[in-house]
Amino acid sequence: MSSNFAFDAIDLATKDRDHLIHPWVDLGTVKEREPLIVAQAEGAYVYNVHGKKLLDGIGGMWCVNAGYGRDEIADAMAAQARRMAYFSPFGQIGNPPAIEFAHRLTQHTPGDLKHVFFTTGGSTAVDSALRFVSFFNNFHGRPKKKHIITREYAYHGSTYLTASVSGKPADRGNMDLETGFIHHLPAPNPYRRPEGMTMEAFCDAKVKDLEDKILELGPDNVACFIAEPLLASGGVIVPPEGYQKRTREVCRQYDVIYISDEVVTGFGRLGHIFASKNVFDIEPDIITSAKGLTSGYVPLGAMIVSDRLYSTLTDKAGRGQIFANGYTYSAHPVSCAAGMANLDIFEREDICGHVRKVGPYFREQLGTLIDLDMVGDVRGSHFMVCVECTADKEKKTVPPAEWEVGRRIFEKCQEKGLLARPMGHLVVLSPPLIVNRGQIDDAVSILRQSIVEVTGDLAREGLRK
Known part of the structure; x- marks a missing residue:
């Protein structure tokens, strides 16, 4: 150098x-x-x-x-910028890097998470996921399903909605936040569990927190539960073993959409492109990703939606229905070219x-x-x-x-x-x-x-x- x-x-x-x-x-x-x-x-x-x-x-x-x-990423960005730096992503307008990168990402996602919506970073990926959940429930005639369950010490972003869903006390001073339909559960932090409580009993209690909140609000009123597999910016909080799988099962039982926020844990930080299935044995309804998606070389985020949800919105049922969410720089071709070069490095170098x-x-x-x-x-x-x-x-x-x-x-x-x-x-x-x-x-x-x-x-x- x-x-x-x-x-x-x-x-x-x-x-x-x-x-x-x-x-x-x-x-x-x-x-x-x-x-x-x-x-x-x-x-x-x-x-x-x-x-x-x-x-x-x-x-x-x-x-x-x-x-x-990494010259490979920089060169891919430069080549794409020279070829075509940008074009509008709105409507059914695509570009080759975005199409190819979406396809390649779905080779690594668990289960039927096969539909990728590109954003500008982690905050907008999570914001898009939460807006998608709202759109989904309204589309299917369930306008009361609006409540979002999250956790204390979670971090999900810096838009108004994602900051409201976040739960780090230090980030909430002097900020106006939405409180009417957002509910924070106690953090699943084993270090702070009651004296003498076993890890198994603590896990039971934290899973019960979620189920109790769903029942308190009424399952017909709860839209989603959003959770980082490990709570990153809240202090790298590692929930007790089995917590992620059991909370996923609770959500499925009560028809609550499960969002796995892998903005930090994704792209290798826990040893897999996505950690949800390979590390925690869950198949979420939605995964959010950013950060390592391009290794930080250029901003990019992604909301990845299961076919179970997305397929119900398309074809005849979806005619005339517009998912009015997006950004000028959604699916940016230079960012997606960087993402593919980054993924090339991950795969080649293991x-x-x-x-x-x-x-x-x-x-x-x-x-x-x-x-x-x-x-x-x-x-x-x-x-x-x-x-x-x-x-x-x-x-x-x-x-x-x-x-x-x-x-x-x-x-x-x-x-x-x-x-x-x-x-x-x-x-x-x-x-x-x-x-x-x-x-x-x-x-x-x-x-x-x-x-x-x-x-x-x-x-x-x-x-x-």
Whole structure:
């Protein structure tokens, strides 16, 4: 890789603070803190504007699954842009990359999920799925089936509807959200289960939460249940074994559509293109995907619908009925060309096989951090893992916000050459899926050193005993 760091870092930082509004930024400190400006990337590493090399422990945003610097993806994008950068997707107008990519995706989907609606990212994929459910029920004369069941600590997007369906407490401040027909169940977080409760009993209780809510609302009023197989941005919450399959069965029993949100867990992060069937033994009615769909090289999302649902809307029954949902950049030809090149890499290099082989080592090595005094839990699967810090390990108490544990650990890691994702008192690692054991060892070592140093700093400042 040729490096070019002829940047004026001070000028860029000034312009950043003066003009660029960042997602999820602390507005009280945005004018004071130095922004991290990433200028270049290759493989599993990124380089900041000063030329410092950092192991990307977060995979961009759960998404750079095939790694950086893949000429094959860039070349496919450039070739398609030269051939035809864009044409309207509205009505029955297609383009070759979108048609071919939809076909190829359905070779990997479980069961009868054979119909692909392309969007611009994860939020719009989930929004489209929820709107499809509403359309479906209205189409079939069931206008009362409007209620959506979701979970606390879920994350499903940033549109008005998907943000309302999300359940992370930190994301809900100062935001107006829909509450009339959206219902949040308690998160299926084994770490927070009642003292003395077995995992089996906890699973029973969480499945019962769903059934009880359906019965409380009335099955004729419940449209869908939406669930990430593992709750990603809510803290990599891993439900108890069997939970996904049993909640799917409850939904089928009461005629409730099951949406599996695989925006994060899809495209290899758990060792399969889609995890729903291969990992959790479920065949959802709808799967949503984004992020790893193009390995983050260009925005793209997808809602994938079962034939069981879609076939009832077509032919004579659907004449004159319009699914009035879509985006200017739905099925964008450049994005779909990138997606196909990305899938080529996955299939040729067997990236999913690599994840299945090396992912358990990643989880196991991070699990060694549990011996640290401030680490209360290490959880996750394959290449998505969360370290939860506590104020009191025995009592599992959450550190006060003023400790800024996650931010402090992030800054220590960055100094040592690792990017980790802070979320309050949590630290998440979700690297590109191409990382090797040596890189994993480096990441775990840096994270361990950083947690130890932050623990010492807090003690010296009198914040922690």
